[in-house]
Amino acid sequence: MQIVPMRDLKNTVEIERLCDETNEPVFVTKNGYGRLVVMNLECYERTLKQMVEASQVNEGISDYESGRIVKGESAIKKLRKRKE
Numbered sequence: 001m002q003i004v005p006m007r008d009l010k011n012t013v014e015i016e017r018l019c020d021e022t023n024e025p026v027f028v029t030k031n032g033y034g035r036l037v038v039m040n041l042e043c044y045e046r047t048l049k050q051m052v053e054a055s056q057v058n059e060g061i062s063d064y065e066s067g068r069i070v071k072g073e074s075a076i077k078k079l080r081k082r083k084e
Contacts, residue, residue, distance in 0.1 A: 006030040009038075019043065 019040040028036035
């Protein structure tokens with residue numbers, strides 16, 4: 001994890017290099033407290049994808065716990081009927 005002070009944001013080339021080298025977010029602090037996160041596009045897209053996948057898994061778990069499920073055989077039969 002890379003942490004840089006706010007004043008280092010002036011050196012955009014160095015921040016970009018840090019983001020690309022680590023392929024992780026760079027945390028920016030002001031007076032010792034976290035203020036911003038900077039990341040390259042690849043890291044952003046990967047993080048966003050992981051968030052969407054985690055949300056879908058949580059939704060599936062919630063459906064299962066609430067009884068909103070269909071047995072595999074029933075689902076396949078229903079899909080085959082739609083296809084006909």
